[in-house]
Amino acid sequence: MFPVKELKRSLFVSIWFAFLTFPIMVIKVDPIERIVSWRWDNMIFVAIGSFVLSILAKVYFVRKERRAGSKKAQTVLTEPYVHRILREPRFLYPLSLAVLTFAILFPHLFSAYQTNIMTTALMYVVLGLGLNIVVGVAGLLDLGYVAFYAVGAYSYALLNMHFGLSFWLAMPIGGLLAAFVGVLLGFPVLRLRGDYLAIVTLGFGEIIRLVLENWNDFSQGPSGIANISRPGFFGIDMSFSASINYIYYLVVGLVVVTIFVVNRLQSSRLGRAWLALREDEIACQAMGIDKTKTKLIAFSLGAFWAGLVGVIFAAKTTFVNPASFTFLESAIILSIVVLGGMGSIVGVILGALTLILLPEYLRALSEYRMLAFGAILVIMMIFRPEGLISNVRRSYRFKKQTSSESE
Amino acid sequence: MDYFIELLFGGLTRGSIYALIALGYTMVYGIIGLINFAHGEIYMIGAFTSFIVATVLSIYGFPLLAIVVIAALAAAVWSSAYGVTIEKIAYRPLRHAPRLSPLISAIGMSIFLQNYVLLAQTSDFLPFPALIPEFAFMEPVAHIVGSSDLVILITTTLVMFALTLLIKFTRIGKAMRATAQDRTMAMLVGINVDRVISATFVIGSALAALGGMLIASHIGQINFYIGFLAGIKAFTAAVLGGIGSIPGAVLGSLVLGLTESFATGYVSSDYEDVFAFSLLVLILIFKPSGLLGKAETKKV
Numbered sequence: 143m144f145p146v147k148e149l150k151r152s153l154f155v156s157i158w159f160a161f162l163t164f165p166i167m168v169i170k171v172d173p174i175e176r177i178v179s180w181r182w183d184n185m186i187f188v189a190i191g192s193f194v195l196s197i198l199a200k201v202y203f204v205r206k207e208r209r210a211g212s213k214k215a216q217t218v219l220t221e222p223y224v225h226r227i228l229r230e231p232r233f234l235y236p237l238s239l240a241v242l243t244f245a246i247l248f249p250h251l252f253s254a255y256q257t258n259i260m261t262t263a264l265m266y267v268v269l270g271l272g273l274n275i276v277v278g279v280a281g282l283l284d285l286g287y288v289a290f291y292a293v294g295a296y297s298y299a300l301l302n303m304h305f306g307l308s309f310w311l312a313m314p315i316g317g318l319l320a321a322f323v324g325v326l327l328g329f330p331v332l333r334l335r336g337d338y339l340a341i342v343t344l345g346f347g348e349i350i351r352l353v354l355e356n357w358n359d360f361s362q363g364p365s366g367i368a369n370i371s372r373p374g375f376f377g378i379d380m381s382f383s384a385s386i387n388y389i390y391y392l393v394v395g396l397v398v399v400t401i402f403v404v405n406r407l408q409s410s411r412l413g414r415a416w417l418a419l420r421e422d423e424i425a426c427q428a429m430g431i432d433k434t435k436t437k438l439i440a441f442s443l444g445a446f447w448a449g450l451v452g453v454i455f456a457a458k459t460t461f462v463n464p465a466s467f468t469f470l471e472s473a474i475i476l477s478i479v480v481l482g483g484m485g486s487i488v489g490v491i492l493g494a495l496t497l498i499l500l501p502e503y504l505r506a507l508s509e510y511r512m513l514a515f516g517a518i519l520v521i522m523m524i525f526r527p528e529g530l531i532s533n534v535r536r537s538y539r540f541k542k543q544t545s546s547e548s549e
Numbered sequence: 550m551d552y553f554i555e556l557l558f559g560g561l562t563r564g565s566i567y568a569l570i571a572l573g574y575t576m577v578y579g580i581i582g583l584i585n586f587a588h589g590e591i592y593m594i595g596a597f598t599s600f601i602v603a604t605v606l607s608i609y610g611f612p613l614l615a616i617v618v619i620a621a622l623a624a625a626v627w628s629s630a631y632g633v634t635i636e637k638i639a640y641r642p643l644r645h646a647p648r649l650s651p652l653i654s655a656i657g658m659s660i661f662l663q664n665y666v667l668l669a670q671t672s673d674f675l676p677f678p679a680l681i682p683e684f685a686f687m688e689p690v691a692h693i694v695g696s697s698d699l700v701i702l703i704t705t706t707l708v709m710f711a712l713t714l715l716i717k718f719t720r721i722g723k724a725m726r727a728t729a730q731d732r733t734m735a736m737l738v739g740i741n742v743d744r745v746i747s748a749t750f751v752i753g754s755a756l757a758a759l760g761g762m763l764i765a766s767h768i769g770q771i772n773f774y775i776g777f778l779a780g781i782k783a784f785t786a787a788v789l790g791g792i793g794s795i796p797g798a799v800l801g802s803l804v805l806g807l808t809e810s811f812a813t814g815y816v817s818s819d820y821e822d823v824f825a826f827s828l829l830v831l832i833l834i835f836k837p838s839g840l841l842g843k844a845e846t847k848k849v
Contacts, residue, residue: 519657
């Protein structure tokens with residue numbers, strides 16, 4: 143199956159990588175004790191690993207070419223099964239009912255620890271869906287998304303600390319503040335080209351974090367704000383485990399609302415304008431879409447969701463500090479959107495659940511978590527830029543009277 | 550006055566290191582129009598390689614001059630190798646993809662490399678051996694200008710000069726300029742564009758590695774995370790000068806270095822990084838084409 147030429151190429155690749163990783167993988171020095179340890183076993187792993195990977199990549203590309211050659215006639219993108227199933231009401235309703243029932247029963251079936259992890263994962267689902275509006279639907283690469291999350295978290299923390307504001311009042315305030323900051327940043331920045339926008343948002347995210355870290359009078363610096371009150375429920379005092387379940391249900395509710403809103407938005411006039419803007423700005427302007435306004439709405443709407451989740455985050459952990467809002471957090475949320483499939487709601491949900499739950503349960507792998515996130519971004523872009531579940535644009539076809547099948 | 554001169558030299562040193570990194574950004578951007586997000590990581594790997602090589606050699610008792618030369622060469626060689634490999638794996642397959650794809654891939658690569666070094670080495674700050682000795686003739690002014698400042702300034706000036714010659718007069722330099730102007734046209738006149746792109750990555754990475762080694766020796770410690778901040782700041786410098794323009798990158802870096810140095814010296818050192826980021830945001834808002842860049846007009 144493999145010609146000798148290919149094997150030779152893979153052998154060259156493996157030698158190249160063994161050379162490439164030599165100083166960093168093999169040598170480890172202790173500059174204080176002045177000891178050098180040579181870890182030759184690592185070199186063997188790298189060589190074998192890169193050999194296998196290069197063969198796999200080659201096989202993939204050969205197959206892809208062959209498929210492209212044989213199927214040239216029918217290159218119509220088929221919708222993934224998940225979307226086709228969800229389109230059918232007779233599948234959709236029982237399925238969503240089952241998922242909802244499971245979600246409601248979850249805290250009673252599993253321990254408080256599991257519920258807590260699930261709450262975190264669901265918060266990332268909402269964050270992913272929020273960023274999906276900005277990156278996936280409107281095509282604006284936002285690398286400082288975590289800044290809005292921080293705005294939400296800190297607005298609840300500070301309002302609670304200074305004025306004793308309750309969670310329910312803080313939630314809309316946190317969301318609106320984040321959206322306001324989004325508008326404030328977006329207004330001057332959104333006329334920039336895509337890659338500049340990415341860097342500016344990244345810089346902005348870092349500015350917010352650095353200000354929170356250094357402005358001690360305002361945010362108590364790196365030590366953060368502790369003893370934030372948990373959300374109340376008509377003034378009833380709750381036990382610790384009850385409040386975990388309560389926050390869980392709250393997040394489930396937020397997920398449902400988010401899915402509903404995002405889904406409605408995508409097929410709205412505004413949603414279609416976003417898609418069009420993502421595809422071609424100039425054509426879009428020629429069609430009479432207000433570019434700045436449309437982008438600004440996407441940007442601030444995404445920020446609003448981050449703000450909401452930020453408030454919940456502060457209430458859940460009862461403690462916020464700037465270390466929770468680093469660039470890596472933005473990168474994780476971006477990986478969720480990219481892995482799941484930009485623009486696809488089901489994709490983003492699955493992406494968030496895999497990326498957050500998997501490292502939790504595979505503790506041995508959690509050390510390699512960030513390494514994997516980085517690799518996912520690269521691999522997905524090269525092999526499957528549309529994500530696990532691709533979002534095929536909704537198309538409408540003329541329905542013939544006689545045909546029973548509608549697409 | 551002494552304080553002013555100290556800050557001035559501090560700023561120039563800083564700026565010349567930024568320039569070494571910013572050149573890589575600006576050259577790559579000029580040729581393939583991509584913000585090479587992983588460039589900061591190349592710089593970090595250069596610093597790490599020189600750290601490892603220098604420490605090993607000093608344990609085995611090599612003389613200082615040999616250590617400096619070998620460490621610099623090793624850093625340049627391995628960083629270039631990383632640069633070329635990254636381009637092959639993460640950017641080349643995406644050359645015709647939509648604009649956001651290579652950028653996301655570059656961000657992924659940057660996160661991957663950071664964690665690769667973190668896992669293969671350590672997350673602690675490591676003491677970097679002092680590669681630049683304290684010169685005796687610098688004694689009278691040592692409290693204002695350190696020996697390493699002087700070495701960094703001289704080295705970067707020489708490197709910039711060599712780079713200018715390379716780009717102006719050599720065959721590969723001409724090919725690079727041609728590719729930057731118009732890639733398709735360059736291909737039509739028989740330039741091997743893939744090789745030009747690889748050469749750009751080699752030069753950019755080697756410069757970044759040299760910068761990494763110099764600054765690590767100047768500051769005296771390294772860590773896997775140094776590339777992130779340095780990368781963003783160098784990018785700021787490149788944008789400030791006008792991305793794609795080589796003299797612009799140098800000018801922008803010096804302006805940024807001086808701004809940071811004076812701002813931390815006279816205003817507040819807590820917000821050192823905020824100044825750079827604010828400068829970046831301000832330039833992109835008010836003058837996205839930079840000091841020496843040409844405004845990009847898009848034809849439909």
